[in-house]
Structure formats: C-alpha cells, structure tokens
Amino acid sequence: MTTPTVQFALDRLPVPAHLLDQDAHDPLAHKRQEFMLPGGVIYLDGNSLGALSRRVTERLTRVTTQEWGQALIGSWTAGAAQGQDWMGLPDRVAAKLARLIGAHPDEVAVGDSTSVNTFKALAAALATAHPGRRVILTDQDNFPTDLYVAQGLIGLLGERYELRRVPADDVAAHLNSEVAAVLLTQVDYRTGRCLDLAAVSAAAHAAGALTVWDLAHSAGAFPVELNAAGADFAVGCGYKYLNGGPGAPAFLFAARRHHAAPVALSGWMGHADPFEMARDFQPAPGARRFVTGTPMVLSLSALDAALDVFEDVDLQALRTKSLALTDTFIALLDPVSERLGLTLVTPRDQARRGSQVSYRHPDARAVMAELIAAGIVGDFRTPDILRFGFTPLYHSFADVSRAAQGVQAVLEAYA
Template sequence: MTSLADRIAELDANDPLREFRDEFQLRDGLIYLDGNSLGAVPKATAAAMQDAVTEQWGEGLITSWLGADWVNSPRRIGDKIAGLIGAKPGEVIAANSTSVNIFKALGAALSLQKGRTVILTEEGNFPTDHYMMQGLECLSGGTVQSLALPAETVLDRLDEDVAVLLLTQVHYKSGVMRDMAAINAAAHTHGVLVIWDLSHSTGAVEVDLDGSKADFAIGCGYKFLNGGPGAPAYIYVAERHQHADAVLAGWFGHARPFAFEERYEAASGIERFLCGTPPILGMVALEEGVDLIAKADMRAVRAKSVALAQLLIELMKPLCEEFGFTLASPEDRAVAGSHVSYAHEQAYAITQALKEHDVIGDFRAPDVVRLGLTPLYLRYADIADAVARMREVCETRSWDRPEFRERASVT
C-alpha cells in the first residue's frame, strides 16, 4: 500500500504547474493559504516597479504616458484579463476598485432597463455588493429598490420589475460556485440582466462569460491575479451592452479626453467605463500578475485546485471528528471554487495561532477558518504540512492564549 508521504511526493513530482512556484517570492517554511485574499508577489513585479519608478517616471516623466504606453494600460491589461474569463478583446477594462466597478455596472444595467426598479442579490453576498446596491437605492431617493433574499429563493423573485441580478460566482465564505450559464438563461427569460462578481473566480476557475451569455461582470486584481494590495480591478461589459450610460462620467471615459470639452460625451466602446486617471504604478504590478497567470493552462489550474481541495478535505476529516471542525464548503468540488472553509467556535483564535506555526489562512466572521488554494504556488506537501500544524495547534490548545483571542482591525 502506498504511504501518504509517497502519494504526496508523486503528486508534486507530476504536477504540470510545479515550475510556477519559483516565479513567486515565498520564504522557506511558510505555507500560504490566503492567496484568495491577497496573492503572493511575483518575483518579476519588483523589477517592473523599479523600472516604472526610476526610468518611466523618473526619467521619462510625463512623456511616459505615450513613451511607456501608460495611456493604453487599462485597455491592454483588460484585453489580457478577457482571455482568462472567456471574453473578447474590447469587453474588459482594468480600472478603479471592485466596489466602484459594481456601482458602474449597476448604473449601466439600470440605464438599459427603463421601467424596472428592483436590483436583486442573495443574502450573505460579499458586503460591498450589498453596500453598492444600498447606495444606489439611497441616491435614487427610493426609486430603485435594493433587495436581498435567501440564496435558495433568490431566483424565484425574477420577474418583470427586476432590472438587475447581482451574484458572486464563487461565494467568498463558503466557496459555493454557481452555474453561470443556467442563471443567465433563467434571468434572461424574465428580461433581467445579470452582473457577476468574479473576485474569487478569475485565475482560479474556468470562466466563460461570452459563452454563457453574461451581461456584466467585475472582479479584483489582488487575489488570484497577484496584482498586489489594492490592485486595480476590472469590469466586463458584453459588447451588446456597451451603449449603456456611464454613470460615473470621468474624463478618461470621454470620447476625446484631451479635447478638454466641458460637456461629457462617452467613448464608443469599453473605454466609456473608465473614469479617472489610471493608477499607473498599480497597473504595472497588476500586469505582471496577469501576464504570469496567463502563461498557465486554466484547465490545469482548475484540476489542481480540485485535487488540492480533495486532499485537504480528506486529511481534515479526523480533525473534524476530534476537534469539532465542520466543513462549511461543498465536498463536491465540481460546485466549489478554490478555497475550503471550516466552521469552528474558536475559528479566530485558531487562525491566529496557525500564523505562529507559519501557516497563513484567514478568518471570516462569525466562525469560519478559510483556507485558500492557489494552484500556481501551493504544493500538495504544503496541504499535508498545514493539516499537521493544525493538529498541533488543536492538540496543544496553543490557540487558547489571550493574544490570539483579541480581534484585530483586519481579520
């Protein structure tokens, strides 16, 4: 019978993505299970940032808007992201934050849905999705109604007064993955447009926006795209919807930004969903991350994600029985993204104690330990070692120290 150690060694030896790990800055001994919150830094990013600061900005100064092609970076990077999410060139632009892009997508969709007043999501969606919806309701003076319903009944509410359905493809807490094509079809039957939050999808699971007849999508650049903390986000607008109103009418979304006209006239394509001046240093880091993930076969990325999750769930089962963990993600990985969550009454303290053992996961209120699986730089051996360190934390009750119980401002 093959031992666990031999089995894991074989998995790592036959991993088609194993060489990607060397592309990232990761110190020896660290097991990083939080790349679904903040991706690791690619080694190439430091050199690219150095060049952007000392040469492009330092020497080129303002001439680098053209000389280093800064001006086209939102579209250039957007087209690269499009290749990762099943979109065509000209349907994605890198810009702003996820929250701002949600607002832009909601506003644009509403402009196409005259007479419809309800914007709909599921309870438990990521908070910023709710907040942007609530902000639009407030801005409209109540003309637009923001509505959140239980996940199991939200699709039953689709009817002729619903303008937009906003859903996350891979749920940030549980990892549950929704069937994009089926939901788009159901919504379109009722004339409802759909906005997809792909923050936990892009770079981790295969996405086919055009093939599934998606309308709008948004996502961040700092998780599986490894663009760095606060990296620019992106927005997808299907070509057929690009005549929608640009509700945040900033100068970079103007048809002729350097004509400096006082009356706004939106650009004709995806550029109308730009707003202010692009944050070039952030764009430089994001492009390095996107270029790196673009070198990988997304089918291999997804296959390894599933295999890593299956191994983690298998090895955690004894800890569930002995120490009270409860699997809070689907065991069937066909309907789950690239993280695995466990509920435990001491989830926060355990997450903090693990850091002392060089395992970084994260905590999601009220009681979830979330373990992110980033296939480009995680090894199967890392999963086995992480579970072994989790066992040590539980057996020794090292989590039961005051400093691990005190909630920090960032969890």
C-alpha cells in the same frame, strides 16, 4: 505576536508518497518559482492577497527608475508603437484579463476599485433593464460592499428601486417581472460555494432580468466564461488570485450588447478623445467608456506584470489542480474533523466549489491566530469561519499535506 501552543517545522513534516508523486507530475509546478514566498510559512490566504510575483518587482523598478525617473512625463506617450506607453496601460491589462474571464478585450475596463466598478456596472444594468422594473435581487449573504453599493445607488435613484435579499440558492425562485438586475458573487467569500454562472444567467434572462457578477474570488483561480454564460456585466479585483498587489486596480466587464449603456461615472479617460478636452462627454468605444480617471501607473504596472504569469497557463489545468488541492485538504482533515470541532462548510461537489476550503469552529478567531503564529497563514471570517485559500500557481500537494497536519496539531493542542 501570538505564541503558538504547539511549535513545529512545517517543512519537516512528512508527506505521503502519492502526494509527492502528484507534485512530480504537476504541469504547473514550475510556476512556483515565479513567486517570492517566505520560508517556514504555508501561505493559504491568496484569496485575500495574492503572493508577490518576481516579475512585479522587476517591472516596478523599471517604471520608477527609468520611465518615471528618467523619461518623466514623456512616458505617457513614449513607446506607444511598442505598447509601452502609460496611456495604453488600461487597455493592455484589459486584454490580458479578458482571456482569464472569457471576454473580448473591448469588453473589459480596468481601473478604480471593485466597489466603484460595482456602482458603475449596477447603474448601467438598471439603466438598460426593461422599463418599470424596480428590484435588484441579490444573495442575502453577499459580500458586504456589494450590498452597500446597491444601497447607496438606490439612495441616489430614489424609492422606486428596492434591494431584495434572498438565500443564494433561492434566487431563481424569486425571479419575476419586477426584477431589473441580479447582483451575485460567483464564489462566496466565506464558504467557497460556487454558483453556476451559466444557469443563473440563463434563468435571469428568461425572466427578463440582467446580471451583474462579482468575480473577486473567481478570476485567476479558475477559468471564468462570461460570454459563454451570457453574462451582462461583471466586476472583480486584481489583488487576490491575480496577484496584482495590495489595492491593485479592479476590472469591469460589459458585454458588447451593452456598450451603449449610460455611464454613471463618466470621467475624462472614458472619453472618446480625452485630450480634446471637450466640454461634453462623448464615450469611448467599448468598455473603455467605463474608465474614469487617470491610469494609476504604478499599481497598473504591477498588475500588468503579475498577469504575465498566466500567459502560458492552461486554464483547465489551473482548475484541475485547484480541485485536486482542495479535495486533498478536505480528505486529510475528514478523519479528525468531528473530534476537533471542525464543520466543513465548503461544498464537496466540485462543480459548486471555488478554490478555497472553509470550516466552522466555535473558537475560530483564536484558532486562526494560533495557526498563523505556527506558520499556516489562512484567515478568519465572522462569526466562526476558518478559511484556507489554495492558489494552483504556487501551492504544492506537499503544502496541502503539511498544512493539514499543522491544522490538526494546533487544534489538538488548543483543545
């Protein structure tokens, strides 16, 4: 482990009175106690892996010792009337996710990874698009897996399709009669820039194209309104702001108007009657048709329990606090950024910001290693990005203040 250049006790750094007052009046402050957070650390990497919910440990203990350990195979169907059977897990988790992303429960399928779901959603979009359209339009700096999946799908479909990469802000200008689908990530994983979901979707539709949105850095960080925005398809992961644990199942959204779209990966759990064991695929109603294999019971149970923390959360309050946390962090570092070699790359405009703050620094990799050693856990993204994620459910304004002081102290020593 790297030995930090400067050492300090984070919890002893002073916090301005006005920020303590904001914590005292924070309607989400009570949520912090629902997470297991290590002492002496300010964890600003929930946009990579969310913190552990106490409900998850309780749930996994029950699933392993009672449901698996005692009921064994009977747990697949036992308790179905009470909504406690393993077979119903994907649909129950889908219903909890639906509220967070502005969808109907029958528009959400849960399972597989974000990459696999991107393949399924993009394939469905291409099959549903106007005949003769051949272009997948995407952000040239989109998250790599989205680009890889699109490349792989095109490789299977043949040369009649093209992946066209343009700057995110120029997508609307490149919409034309060739574009079949627009593949975009709502919040950029490096900079935290947030695209206007409704405006981009409307522009795509006006040009006759469909949309596939990646919500990996959106869902759980702030309210996403897929149906209100007219989105066609979307995907997202369960282990970042949704706190479902490492490798948690992902989700796929398909608007009701696309429920007849072909399913590229048709597995037995997407069948209308899986245990009929029919030799031909008959899709289940709704987005459930996009579920492929056997539910991953342990990881699905963890995600199911993690999502319960959102049950009584006002999603607008979540967004309000997210913006306040990120505004505060930016404001605290503004006076010293130039001197310390920090260049803000996250938009100051709230409407264009997710729930993270990122800076460029010429020695970002080494600096982040120093910060982590000092107890400020953010992360580094190539080539020179220092990334700090803010999770409204378990971060306080005192955390933000101390993190900013710690960043300054480490950079002062590093310089």
